[in-house]
Amino acid sequence: MRFVQTSIAIALLASSAASAQPDFANGDLTGTVSSSVVPAPWFLWQKTPDTCDPFGPFNNTPTPWTLSPNGGTFVRTGGDSGVNSEALAQNLTGFTPGQLYTIEFSQTNLGFEHPSTGDWLGMDGFYDVLVDGVVVGSSSVLSKPAINTDAISWSAASVSFSAPAADLEIAFRVESALGTGLAAYMGIDGVRMRPVPAPAGAVLLGVVGLVAMRRHR
Numbered sequence: 001m002r003f004v005q006t007s008i009a010i011a012l013l014a015s016s017a018a019s020a021q022p023d024f025a026n027g028d029l030t031g032t033v034s035s036s037v038v039p040a041p042w043f044l045w046q047k048t049p050d051t052c053d054p055f056g057p058f059n060n061t062p063t064p065w066t067l068s069p070n071g072g073t074f075v076r077t078g079g080d081s082g083v084n085s086e087a088l089a090q091n092l093t094g095f096t097p098g099q100l101y102t103i104e105f106s107q108t109n110l111g112f113e114h115p116s117t118g119d120w121l122g123m124d125g126f127y128d129v130l131v132d133g134v135v136v137g138s139s140s141v142l143s144k145p146a147i148n149t150d151a152i153s154w155s156a157a158s159v160s161f162s163a164p165a166a167d168l169e170i171a172f173r174v175e176s177a178l179g180t181g182l183a184a185y186m187g188i189d190g191v192r193m194r195p196v197p198a199p200a201g202a203v204l205l206g207v208v209g210l211v212a213m214r215r216h217r
């Protein structure tokens with residue numbers, strides 16, 4: 001029994017030692033309201049995303065933008081196909097290659113009121129998640145509010161991927177559901193990374209259990 005208890009203690013120690021996990025710095029995208037700037041340490045990956053509060057920049061509607069569940073500022077991105085779309089990114093270290101991770105974030109479709117004509121523009125849109133420049137998944141498609149005076153609404157998105165290396169560049173790029181042509185205007189906020197719990201722990205516990213049964217006989 002002593003051997004079994006020692007094994008369990010070692011297993012617990014090993015799992016707590018491995019608990020330092022990669023996550024985004026400033027995942028809440030808190031920064032200074034500005035066009036063509038994203039909050040540090042995020043960087044512009046493609047074109048010029050903006051840091052916004054309820055009033056913009058680029059909120060030409062009479063309705064202030066509702067904030068995401070984590071509040072503060074958020075990032076606005078516009079674009080049609082991937083090559084023409086605004087994207088932000090962050091470089092992270094400390095991944096375990098081959099391990100599955102899930103990225104969770106809040107997304108919204110802002111629409112776009114033309115500043116001079118007042119036309120209510122913007123397509124259905126979604127976010128691609130790119131790891132080292134490769135799309136590993138996309139969020140679900142969201143439509144803009146029906147009319148410019150409707151409040152925007154935020155929803156939860158998640159994308160899982162297997163880490164190809166220990167150090168990764170992770171980018172979020174808006175796309176229009178139409179593809180090339182007319183742009184979608186989306187907001188992103190509250191970006192988090194967590195490892196997908198591996199079944200290895202359960203297997204280890206199973207082995208410990210077998211050893212315990214054998215010793216008991």
Ligand SMILES: *[C@@H]1O[C@H](CO)[C@@H](O)[C@H](O)[C@H]1NC(C)=O
Pocket residue numbers: 043090091168169
């Ligand atoms: C992020 O990582 C990529 C890929 O290694 C590199 O090209 C880029 O310069 C890095 N950017 C920053 C801001 O560190």
